[in-house]
Amino acid sequence: MSRDATSAMLERIGEDNVRFLHLQFTDLLGMPKNVAIPVKQAEKALTGGIGFDGSSIQGFVRIEESDMILKPDLSTYTLLPWRSGEYTVARFMCDVYKANGKPFEGDPRYVLRTAMEDAARDGYIFNTGPELEFFLFRTIDGKPTTFFQDAGGYFDLAPTDLAEDVRREIIIALTEMGFEIEASHHEVAESQHEIDFKYSDALHTADNVITFKFVAKTMALMRGLHASFMAKPIYGICGSGMHTNCSLAKGGVNAFYDPDAPRELSTACMHFIGGLLRHAKAITRVANPTINSYKRLVPGYEAPCYISWSAGNRSALVRVPTPRGNSTRVEFRSPDPTCNPYLTFAAMLTAGMEGVRERIEPPAGVDKNIYHMAAEDRRCAGIETLPGDLYSAHQALLADDLICRALGPHVVEALTNVAEAEWEAYRTAVHPWELERYLATY
CATH class of the missing domain: 3.10.20.70 (Glutamine synthetase, N-terminal domain)
Incomplete structure (x- = not known):
């Protein structure tokens, strides 16, 4: 300095x-x-x-x-x-x-910075724009609950209440801190909200994700509410995702756009998608880091669980939104807001850059609703499934040499310790569902 x-x-x-x-x-x-x-x-x-x-x-x-x-x-x-x-x-x-x-090799910021420096050797800047969803729950005696604060639905215009006030105050605080807010709206579930801010280079964006969650929790607490970024706080309704739009820029130009290519997507874009799909299972471990994360990655709730891509299909893991030109981007839909954004972006970039460098072609895009496809049809189409639990996801990470090298041995060892402790505690816990199902019967 x-x-x-x-x-x-x-x-x-x-x-x-x-x-x-x-x-x-x-x-x-x-x-x-x-x-x-x-x-x-x-x-x-x-x-x-x-x-x-x-x-x-x-x-x-x-x-x-x-x-x-x-x-x-x-x-x-x-x-x-x-x-x-x-x-x-x-x-x-x-x-x-x-x-x-x-x-310090265990600093998440360092891990992402290293991945970005590697991409910069080929002239690329990695930009990301996440969409964070969260719930605003009531508190009782200062403790969080899962009681809804409002009964709104997707894009609803509800009467002013605490939830609406908090969302407005979050936006005002973020704006004063330098954020460029692009949109905010009520999400699908009751008391669920989304606030989107402008994309930037991945390191700046990861800093913004941490700041966003900190501000949301602070503003909610000041109003007697609890802002929860838990992936699936309530059974039977949509969970909270962190869909991440991403693109590569080179020489100040969006490297994913090619007006003369099919769908106007450059070879770099297609190969980046190929890399993401190849390493999707390992990325899941850092993009979905909790036991609860895998309660969200199930069919029927707009969360992806099948390894596929599409130009518009929201049931696919990787979606390419409609805008082209400088707005051309790839949306990676599996991350949830409990993830460490630095590690998640580093894993995504590393996978995508391998795709670009090794010219990995993605499989054919899937335009039909994958949730409605029979298992045999998915098998014939070569559509694999994301890991269904934290243990399986961590095993996929350990088997992926590229992503392990990107994270570094210190981080992988620490993630292993966390995963083993979490899984053992979860595996041996007696869940209320088990008592309801078996206690009276047996």
Whole structure:
């Protein structure tokens, strides 16, 4: 970081009357973490970083390797709108370094940055635009419930209530923090909402995903509600997805668009799709990281579970939306908002870039509703199924050398520890469904 950049940032912090700085980063599970410092420590943070104990962070390091350093990314500076006035608070997203000054290989931001640098060697910039869905639930005595706050449906215009107020306040806060909001609407399920913001390069977008969830939860809490990004909080209704639109740019031009190609999709676009489909099972482990994620990936609720692509079919895993030209993009529909966006985008980019480099042709597109196809018809069409549970997804990850190398051995080992512990706890738990089904009978 240059001395001029540091001086300019310190001057800006002073002009904004900032009293405290939040140095944010994420753990392996995508949970935002924070070290708060008084503004007097700003120069130290910007020049040498701020030390912290990494041994207590999920997926980081053992206690004997715990000394770590947070280094702020100046481009992520923003004020927290709800903390302005006498005690104005600003935020930086940070990169994590080891005590010896080298980047920490378990930092999700580092994993994505490395994947993007690899794509940049071929001249590509990876852009992503996720669509995050979430529920707004009531709280009782400060604890979250699954009681709906509203009874609206898809694109409904409902009377003003707490849910509508919170969605508006989320948008206002995000706008003040520099987001360009493109759309917001009520989703299919009761109390389910979606807010879309403009695409950007994958690292900036991943930062925005973390910020988005943080802001949504904060604004909801201030209104006595709980914003939940859980993939499938309620049985029998749609879950929450994080459909991710993505594209490659080269020389300032959308590399997925070719006006002379079939469907106006370039060979790079088709090969990128081929790479995504080849590695879809392994990507599922990071794009759908919880036991609950796989309750969403079932037929009938607009969530994909079949490995296929289409120019418009929403039952396919990969969909190509209608717009062309600079808006040409691929929509990867399996991720859910519990994922770590840095790891998910890194896995997607790595898979897609292998497709581009090895010229992997995708199978024929599927235009019919795959949910309505018989199992034999799917088999004949070569349509495979995504992993049906966390254990199977993790096994698929371990079997995929490319995605494991992209994540790095530290991250893969940590993901393995998490998956094994989660699966064993789930496997041995007695579920209320079992009691209802068997207790009286047997």
